[in-house]
Every structure is written in C-alpha cells, then in structure tokens.
Amino acid sequence: MIEVQDLVKRYGGYLAVDHLSFSAEKGQIYGFLGPNGAGKSTTMNIMTGCLAPTSGTVIVDGMDLQQEPEKVKQRIGYLPELPPLYPEMTVREYLTFAAKLKKVPRLEQLQQVVQAMSKTGLLEEQDHLIRTLSKGYRQRVGLAATLLGNPDVVILDEPTVGLDPRQILEIRDLIRSLREEHVVILSSHILSEVSAVCDYIFILSHGKLVASDTPENLEAQLHAGGALCASVRATPEEMRTLCSTMLPGIPVEISAGARAGQTELRFGAVDDRVTEDFFYACAEAKNPILKLEREKASLEEIFLELTDDHTDAELVLEREEAGA
Numbered sequence: 001m002i003e004v005q006d007l008v009k010r011y012g013g014y015l016a017v018d019h020l021s022f023s024a025e026k027g028q029i030y031g032f033l034g035p036n037g038a039g040k041s042t043t044m045n046i047m048t049g050c051l052a053p054t055s056g057t058v059i060v061d062g063m064d065l066q067q068e069p070e071k072v073k074q075r076i077g078y079l080p081e082l083p084p085l086y087p088e089m090t091v092r093e094y095l096t097f098a099a100k101l102k103k104v105p106r107l108e109q110l111q112q113v114v115q116a117m118s119k120t121g122l123l124e125e126q127d128h129l130i131r132t133l134s135k136g137y138r139q140r141v142g143l144a145a146t147l148l149g150n151p152d153v154v155i156l157d158e159p160t161v162g163l164d165p166r167q168i169l170e171i172r173d174l175i176r177s178l179r180e181e182h183v184v185i186l187s188s189h190i191l192s193e194v195s196a197v198c199d200y201i202f203i204l205s206h207g208k209l210v211a212s213d214t215p216e217n218l219e220a221q222l223h224a225g226g227a228l229c230a231s232v233r234a235t236p237e238e239m240r241t242l243c244s245t246m247l248p249g250i251p252v253e254i255s256a257g258a259r260a261g262q263t264e265l266r267f268g269a270v271d272d273r274v275t276e277d278f279f280y281a282c283a284e285a286k287n288p289i290l291k292l293e294r295e296k297a298s299l300e301e302i303f304l305e306l307t308d309d310h311t312d313a314e315l316v317l318e319r320e321e322a323g324a
C-alpha cells in the first residue's frame with residue numbers, strides 16, 4: 001500500500017535520513033520509534049509530500065509521490081504534532097472548511113464531515129467552538145480532519161503528546177479503530193506508546209532503520225541474548241571454583257543467595273553452549289541447580305541497545321501510568 005525505497009535526506013552536509021526502505025499494508029498499525037533527532041518527522045514529512053527527499057522514492061497504491069504528487073497526496077491523511085485548528089470555528093465549521101481545502105467533492109462534503117465526526121466521537125460537540133474543547137477533544141478534531149477525503153494512508157506525528165492519561169487511552173482506541181480502513185503509521189519517542197498501539201515497529205536511529213518487527217518478535221530476539229541467571233545449592237566459594245575451572249573466561253557475578261547454602265550466579269549475554277556446560281558442571285559437582293533462566297530483555301532495553309542513545313533514555317522510558 002505504501003512503499004518507501006532507499007530514502008535519503010540531507011540538510012546541507014547532515015544526513016538526517018540514511019537510505020531508509022520499508023513498506024506498510026492495510027490492516028496494521030505501524031510505529032516509528034526513535035529518540036529525538038532520529039529522523040522520524042523528516043521521514044513523515046517526505047511521505048506526506050511536504051518535503052522533497054534528496055533521493056529515493058515513496059510509492060502509494062503503485063503511484064510515485066514525485067511523479068504524481070497531487071494524486072498521491074489525496075491518498076494520504078496527515079496529522080502533524082500541532083494540528084492547525086481554528087479556535088473560533090465550531091467543530092463542524094472547521095471540518096467543512098478542511099473538507100473544502102482537501103477538495104472533497106461538494107456533494108460529498110456533508111456526508112464525509114458527519115462520518116469523520118462519528119468515527120472520532122465528535123457528533124455531540126459539532127456545534128462547540130474549538131477553543132472550548134479539551135486538548136483530547138481538539139486532538140479528535142485534528143484526527144477527524146485527517147480522515148476527510150478517505151485517505152488510504154493515515155500518518156500521525158506524536159498523536160498523544162500533551163494529553164492526560166485518560167485522553168491518551170481514548171485516542172489510542174480511536175487509532176486502533178482506524179486500522180480496518182487505513183494503513184496507519186504513527187511516530188513516537190515513547191516506547192510504551194508504540195508498543196500499546198502498534199502491530200509493527202520500525203526503530204530509527206540516526207536516520208537509519210535499525211530494527212523492524214512486531215513488538216513480540218523484537219522482545220524475543222533479544223530474549224535469546226539476555227543474561228543467564230542461576231540459583232544453585234552450593235557456597236559462593238564452590239561456585240567460584242567451579243566457574244573458573246569449568247567455564248574459564250566466561251564473566252560471571254557470584255553472590256550469596258537469600259537462603260543459607262544457596263548461591264546466585266549471573267552470566268552476561270552468553271550462548272546456549274555455556275548454559276549446557278554450566279548445567280553439566282553443576283551436575284558433575286553434585287551442586288543441584290534450583291533455578292536456571294534467561295533474563296527477559298524488555299523492549300526498553302532493546303530500544304536502548306539499538307539506538308545506542310542513552311541520553312534519551314529518560315524520555316524513552318517515560319510511561320504514562322494508564323498507558324504503560
């Protein structure tokens with residue numbers, strides 16, 4: 001439905017988007033995740049035809065954005081981070097105005113405005129001035145405007161920024177309801193946001209796509225390389241001797257367990273061979289293993305590892321109570 005091929009954007013000598021390729025299909029919600037400055041907004045601006053790429057192509061429904069910009073733009077609905085609303089208009093007036101701007105045929109305008117208000121839960125507020133609406137409802141108006149013209153692709157830039165937890169949940173539900181009829185792509189620098197709504201995640205770092213998969217698969221990928229933790233019936237001294245003789249050179253933290261006669265061990269990201277060697281070494285030494293498991297890498301850890309941008313960790317790990 002939308003295909004981005006080898007996209008590059010340079011600002012002077014600075015490479016903001018670095019040979020980015022991906023595709024997105026209807027029925028799924030895609031999330032662009034990356035720390036500030038990763039290139040999310042630049043990519044979205046190119047996809048919506050607001051910004052020209054240095055090179056590369058964007059194909060929507062088989063049409064090239066650069067060859068047929070008007071036709072392609074009609075198929076894309078874009079909700080910028082700060083939607084341009086007119087506070088002195090009522091919801092209905094604004095949406096009718098937006099429908100005209102989007103060149104929705106005159107006879108279809110009323111029907112489309114009503115449909116967009118219905119989809120976004122705005123029918124009761126249609127005669128309210130936009131300036132009297134809460135931030136969450138204003139965001140609904142922005143979303144309703146995005147849906148006018150029935151775009152195949154809906155692109156949302158940080159759609160829940162600045163909303164309170166209840167409003168976040170409501171907007172997320174609305175976004176989820178769009179997946180039946182549109183390809184939905186949203187951007188966020190907040191991991192919980194993307195994993196709560198998206199079926200598929202693109203992780204961007206320094207303009208590059210560093211990972212793309214379902215949230216579950218991304219977790220599973222790193223799960224395999226997570227730390228190996230064990231609890232063994234032995235003294236720390238016995239385990240130190242065992243590890244240095246049977247697993248030489250493998251870094252391990254050894255500490256006394258919570259119960260007398262138990263020792264806790266934590267190996268770094270080791271492969272399955274080390275797990276097996278450790279198992280047989282304990283069996284041979286007759287030190288029963290009470291627990292042996294891989295620590296589960298969280299999406300947060302995956303994100304930090306892939307983007308290698310710890311300065312943004314706090315932002316990324318930001319969690320709204322209701323949404324986390």
Ligand SMILES: Nc1ncnc2c1ncn2[C@@H]1O[C@H](COP(=O)(O)OP(=O)(O)OP(=O)(O)O)[C@@H](O)[C@H]1O
Pocket residue numbers: 011014016034035036037038039040041042043189
């Ligand atoms: N008009 C511009 N001129 C020069 N550099 C720019 C311009 N716009 C963006 N950049 C730079 O390109 C990089 C990518 O910016 P972009 O806004 O796309 O990132 P982002 O992932 O959307 O981040 P944020 O969440 O902060 O908006 C950043 O380093 C930014 O400073």
